[in-house]
Amino acid sequence: MSTPYLEFLSTELGPGLVAGLWTSLVVIGPSVLLGALIGLTVGVLRVYGPVPVRFVANGYVSLFRGTPLVVQVFFWYFALPFIKIGGVSIVLDPIPAAIVSFALCSGAYQSEYIRGGLNSIKRGQIRAAMALGMTTRQAVTSVVLPQAFRRALPGCGNEIVYLIKYSSLASLITVNELTGTATTIAKNSWRNIEVFCTLGVFYLFLVTVATGLLRLLEDWLSVPGFERPKS
Amino acid sequence: MSESSPILEARGLVKTLGGNRVLENVSLNIGRGRVKVLIGPSGAGKSTLLQCLNLLIPPDSGRVLLEGSEIDARNRRELCSFRQQVGMIFQDFNLFDHLSALDNVRVALMKVRRMSKLDATERAVAELTRVGLADKAALYPANLSGGQKQRVAIARALAMDPKVMLLDEPTSALDPELIGEVLAVIRDLAQGGMTMILATHQISFSAGLADEFIFMERGRIVEQGSPAELLAKGANSRTKAFCAKISELTGEADAEFRQ
Numbered sequence: 131m132s133t134p135y136l137e138f139l140s141t142e143l144g145p146g147l148v149a150g151l152w153t154s155l156v157v158i159g160p161s162v163l164l165g166a167l168i169g170l171t172v173g174v175l176r177v178y179g180p181v182p183v184r185f186v187a188n189g190y191v192s193l194f195r196g197t198p199l200v201v202q203v204f205f206w207y208f209a210l211p212f213i214k215i216g217g218v219s220i221v222l223d224p225i226p227a228a229i230v231s232f233a234l235c236s237g238a239y240q241s242e243y244i245r246g247g248l249n250s251i252k253r254g255q256i257r258a259a260m261a262l263g264m265t266t267r268q269a270v271t272s273v274v275l276p277q278a279f280r281r282a283l284p285g286c287g288n289e290i291v292y293l294i295k296y297s298s299l300a301s302l303i304t305v306n307e308l309t310g311t312a313t314t315i316a317k318n319s320w321r322n323i324e325v326f327c328t329l330g331v332f333y334l335f336l337v338t339v340a341t342g343l344l345r346l347l348e349d350w351l352s353v354p355g356f357e358r359p360k361s
Numbered sequence: 362m363s364e365s366s367p368i369l370e371a372r373g374l375v376k377t378l379g380g381n382r383v384l385e386n387v388s389l390n391i392g393r394g395r396v397k398v399l400i401g402p403s404g405a406g407k408s409t410l411l412q413c414l415n416l417l418i419p420p421d422s423g424r425v426l427l428e429g430s431e432i433d434a435r436n437r438r439e440l441c442s443f444r445q446q447v448g449m450i451f452q453d454f455n456l457f458d459h460l461s462a463l464d465n466v467r468v469a470l471m472k473v474r475r476m477s478k479l480d481a482t483e484r485a486v487a488e489l490t491r492v493g494l495a496d497k498a499a500l501y502p503a504n505l506s507g508g509q510k511q512r513v514a515i516a517r518a519l520a521m522d523p524k525v526m527l528l529d530e531p532t533s534a535l536d537p538e539l540i541g542e543v544l545a546v547i548r549d550l551a552q553g554g555m556t557m558i559l560a561t562h563q564i565s566f567s568a569g570l571a572d573e574f575i576f577m578e579r580g581r582i583v584e585q586g587s588p589a590e591l592l593a594k595g596a597n598s599r600t601k602a603f604c605a606k607i608s609e610l611t612g613e614a615d616a617e618f619r620q
Contacts, residue, residue, distance in 0.1 A: 252455070254451060254453060254455040255455050255456075255457055255458070257412075257417055257451070257455065258449070258451060258455035258456075258457070258514075259457070259469070260417060260444060261415060261417060261444055261447075261448075261449035261518075262444070262445065262469035262473060262517065262518070262521060263441045263442065263444045263445030263469065263473040263474075263521065264441070264469060264472060264473055265437060265441055268472050268473070272468055272472055273457050273468075276459050277457075277458060277459045280459065353459055353501055354500075354501035354502075354503040354504050355458050355459070355501055355502060355503030356458070356459060
């Protein structure tokens with residue numbers, strides 16, 4: 131008969147998942163930041179960029195939203211080394227490959243929220259900014275984007291929550307993050323149900339923390355007219 | 362530059378929007394310290410004309426000149442510097458909703474005129490004081506009344522030291538009881554010698570202010586002349602007929618038109 135759950139948790143499962151949690155954070159943190167940065171840039175370019183740039187940006191979004199993330203993860207890890215340009219090829223380690231996959235995929239989704247936010251700001255405000263002598267770039271960065279970002283934040287937060295969970299796909303390219311570690315422990319202990327239910331609790335914890343941080347950010351950016359309705 | 366030469370001049374402006382000729386060869390000019398009032402039915406092209414005058418809407422053909430030199434709309438630097446010198450007030454205020462009243466006035470001073478934060482703050486406070494809103498500097502647009510928003514918009518434009526101001530129906534979006542405070546600011550500006558082109562339906566107010574009425578209809582200037590001339594008792598002008606119709610609708614006393 132196997133050890134009781136609590137003992138299994140404190141001796142084997144818990145320490146293993148905590149180690150995996152740190153690896154997950156190493157993957158998720160940069161992916162969130164890069165993804166947001168890409169999303170912001172691409173979103174702005176899709177709305178205000180010159181036509182050829184819009185075309186390229188739209189193509190990027192179609193490609194990365196239109197293919198399964200698993201395929202993208204495999205591409206960056208397994209296929210990229212085979213692409214040689216001038217005899218040079220790039221080989222990514224598992225963690226960087228995971229970060230690149232998640233950041234690019236997340237950026238494609240984030241850009242859509244940013245685009246929606248940008249379009250929700252009345253054109254009159256750009257006109258007013260230009261009437262004061264601002265260039266289009268100044269009008270976008272100091273007038274439209276700060277407002278659009280506030281409007282887009284709930285959606286962007288949604289995407290971040292989603293990213294936390296799809297970071298589990300990193301386990302497929304040998305990253306020993308939460309899901310990777312859990313899979314190994316489950317295989318060795320034959321205690322699938324306990325391991326994966328506990329894994330679920332770990333993700334729930336991560337998402338809860340992230341949601342709290344996003345709330346704080348929303349409150350911090352809150353100005354009259356852009357506040358979160360208080361119940 | 363002599364006193365009489367125009368500050369802002371438009372020659373032969375033509376604009377087609379969505380297949381409609383909105384401006385049909387419109388020319389006008391305005392000298393320093395003058396106030397011209399654009400009147401006419403809605404859809405006459407007043408708004409388009411004002412936005413063509415500072416090239417927010419690029420005209421299909423025609424030229425815009427500031428102090429005698431033509432503005433090249435393709436030269437971005439020249440365009441931005443031109444627009445700084447031409448203040449614009451919009452019907453729906455167009456305040457920047459994420460910025461306080463102070464920052465609304467300050468942002469262009471810092472971004473466009475590259476003033477230090479300290480200098481920009483000082484200037485912004487001075488302009489807000491001028492429109493009577495020094496105590497509202499910290500409030501956001503969401504917490505200001507319509508009249509206060511429009512006064513912030515005026516302060517924002519004035520802070521750029523414009524040579525001429527274009528006002529596009531500045532009181533049309535306001536509740537009746539708030540119109541007075543905005544008109545008072547506009548009157549102060551006119552009396553202070555600001556050059557202005559004002560599109561409005563406030564006939565009796567503008568008759569007391571304007572050097573010239575410009576009556577527009579279907580994209581053309583139909584009549585122009587001093588209010589006294591166009592609204593004189595025996596005058597058989599289109600302007601007078603239009604004004605009579607407005608006053609009938611809004612209940613303005615007819616006596617107010619007479620100079």
